[in-house]
Amino acid sequence: MRKRYLLLLVTAFFGVAFLAVDRYTRDITGQTTEQAVREPDYYGEVLFSRRYEKDGSLADTFYAAKSEHFPEGDLTVFSEPRLLVSSKDDWVLTADEGVMRGNDQALKLSGNILIRPLDSSDPMRLETSRLTYHIDKKIAETDELVTMTGENSRMTGTGMMFDASRQRLELKTGVRTTYEPVQ
Secondary structure, three states: OHHHHHHHHHHHHHHHHHHHHHHHHHHHHHHHHHHHHHOOOEEEEEEEEEEEOOOOOEEEEEEEEEEEEEOOOOEEEEEOOEEEEOOOOOEEEEOOEEEEEOOOOEEEEEEEEEEEEOOOOOOOEEEEEEEEEEOOOOEEEEEEEEEEEEOOEEEEEEEEEEEOOOOEEEEEEEEEEEEOOOO
16 A cells, blocks of 8 residues: 555656656746847848839938847837938938838838928928838828927827828828917
8 A cells, every 4th residue: 555655656746846847948948939039130230221213213211320130020120210201302200219020111110200301491390109101102100199390380180191202291180280470
């Protein structure tokens, strides 16, 4: 009878030991997998890229202070992106961060986004917190709060669609405008 209890005890001990080793091994493997996902496979500093239309004219110029590519999800993260959109009137888009997935033609910008004319004498400014810029269509859109300021005016609204090619801006909902004429 004692041999049966001893055999049962030894089996239980080895079972618990096996589970502990398995759990420990999973923890170690899980950490290295997470670290591999968070580490970029390549990176660059002071990125500069020009894109041209089919007719050879300049479509846009892209700058970034830093870029990192993460293999998991084929994701590229840009620090301090700046995009110069060439059209009838050139526009500059700046942000704190930009993200692009694979060969997707959508650049997702976030943090202190500013859209302004290249001509510094033009006082118009568009500001928001998140924005998606469709590179091939030259269209920027957001569902966030947008503030547009110009000479003696301020306009706010939720959601925006800006077509740089057609020079058209559409605020979607909750639009409020303040205008103060020059005295």
